[in-house]
Amino acid sequence: MLRRIASHLFWTARNLERAEWRARLLDVNYHLLIESPPRDAQPWAPLLAIFGERELFAESYTTADDASILNFFALDTDNPNSIRSCINTARNNAISLRHYISSELWLDLNTLYLNAQEWTPELFISPGVFAFFADLKDSFYRLSGIRQSTIPRDIAYDFMQLGIMLERTEDVSRMLDVKYHFLLPRLEDVGGSLDILQWAAVLRSASGLEAYRKRFGNSIRIDNVVEILLFDPTFPRSARFALAMLATSLNRIKGQAPEPSPPSTQLEELLVLMNSKRSLEVIKSGLHQFLIQIQDGCAALGDEVFQRYLKVD
């Protein structure tokens, strides 16, 4: 497979995954603000912080109110990571993939792209924020379903998997981090009703609330939330699950090389990190630090994949 094609596959898939998580994060935060009115004067500051986009935001917006934030994260094409930008990037990468992906996948992605060009801030008023994100989530589910059911499990699929799973690992850790930032926990709140509400919202935004209840029952505890979202080997949006899928694809790609190549050191390190800790330990020794380690590990692994397989010049 050509490096350019592998790169298009990787970035198409990765940007779709990124757009989906952005939508989920934005959605859950917006609704958290409704359910638990902020004590902070800057309720959106944490979201801007974890994406490292505070400065970019400040360039175009004066106040971080709901409308500006929704616009910045969902619609603004000056923000390369806005939902619309991610969809555009995914679709523009896919233009060169017509003979590697199914026509169904192309058509659906192109339709989403065309729709996204029509988006305006009025959509957040009517049909409203909830409906907008619900629709969007459906679009991503459909794309994912088409990909799963029409793409042969060959090297093209594996490069898409790399993009998706790398992004997923990074984003699920970000999602947990939002919670950390969102409510710099005041001791009296931990375990309180507000706290529970927010953790439930985090789970819901990863579509993990039901999986949680099945495994841990009704009471929501931080360590169990961390267990589900980071360490559960069966929940499809957990970091461990994503890394396992990533490892499978990476090994298959490696196995096809005409000459044996060394294993991915960055992947090994990430797996060691994940296997060395349990959720309770992580929380005791500092959840935020652990999440940062995961995100750094993902960045290093992404760079390794780029150097080894995708770089063209």
Added chain:
Amino acid sequence: MDSTVSETGRAVPVWAAYKTDAGVFDEMLDLSSQPRTGCEAVIDTLFSMPPAQFAEICASADRMFRRMGVTFNVYGAADGSERIFPFDPIPRVIDAATWGTLEAGLIQRVRALNAFVADVYGDGCILSDGVVPRDLLLGCPQFRRAAVGIKPPLGNFVTVAGIDLVRGADGRFYVLEDNVRTPSGVSYVIENRVVMMRLVPTLMRASRVRSVERYPADLLQCLKEMSPSGKSNPTIALLTPGPFNSAFFEHVFLSQQMGIELVEGVDLVCVDRKLYMKDVHGLRQIDVLYRRIDDDFLDPLVFRPDSLLGVAGLTAVLRAGNAAIANGVGTGVADDKAVYAYTPAMIRYYLAEEPILPIVETYLLRDPEVREQVLKNLERYVVKPTGASGGYGVVIGPKAGEKELAETRERIINDPSAFIAQPVIALSVHPTIIHNGSESGMKLSPRHIDFRPFVLLGAKPRVLAGGLTRVALREGSLIVNSSQGGGSKDTWVLEA
């Protein structure tokens, strides 16, 4: 409506009101309105159909193309959809005897054109012998000094040729122009056939139409035969300018059909005078490159330095003989409009044969006497720029206004070598379905057509049994280009 229901209330065929102007060759009917050889079955079957059934065929052709068009062309344009090349479901039929002559004439012509290019960039015999003027050749915009001394495998510069033919009022096929750089359109030939086979399977079987589906396999075979190292299993790739090129769908189509990699310039690299593509697992050497980008963009070290479409060092690879390219660098000298005037002489010079296919009488305006004659009656001629292709810059005298004629005259006087003039050819016509808006409102009308057959040159020549018939859908129009209201028809070459 005039042709759908008669006064007695019985349905009459769409054929009823069909009439061709005098002095124009009709491809289906002779002067006494009898079917020409080979057209009987099509006329019997298609035009005796009840109008409703006939309309259904047209509608399903439309549907199939829209569906296929969507599949192939949605990307590129800003709105996500590209235009579909309109298709007319009345096939153009060429009987076996006529085709036999055409095929021989096409092979003869392409062999001579190829010999000419090899000669021009080799020993230059035809120039030394004064058959083609040296200054005319060196003045060709498509002459590429960088190609001098390149010796391609098999001596093949021209691997793929699309020869544009028209049929005059006398019923003879004339060569209108040659396309030996990166001719396109063959994917429409194959797609049109796929649709026709679904539309009228019984008629096709009864007519014994020759298949066109071998083309990609034949092209692949020709490319393999050009492998420089004589490798039995050479690596071949198709070089495209990318998804925003208008022929990109054809590039995807052909690469898929041939099972070869579709590459862009960024995928390629030259190392030690060898050509490679950048695979995820390292560099893979390419033996034969089927390129669909122009010379100018091929190698920024030699041609346009700002080109990102090609690969630096390719010319050196070719010169070292470590890869072959189709078509070769500099083949544009052979489809230059002024060089065209010398093609009959070329055929005699290289093959010692008489040309089988005539060309259109051509006046080289670099000659002062000829120029004076033509300028006197400019409104009677078609004027063409010598180096262009694809109908660009062509002025049709009888259709041009005063202003355009005056401008053309001025351009000719300023740079006479850059233009040729030809008499206007009365292109043949073909029954074509014309919709007039209402529901069953379609009728048959004569429309002008041309023809582009495709010739492949490997170790031996191979001609696609068919070709692209383009039709000018606007009444009276001679312009068949898709950008100007042109469509296409399936072309049926019949078995002997």
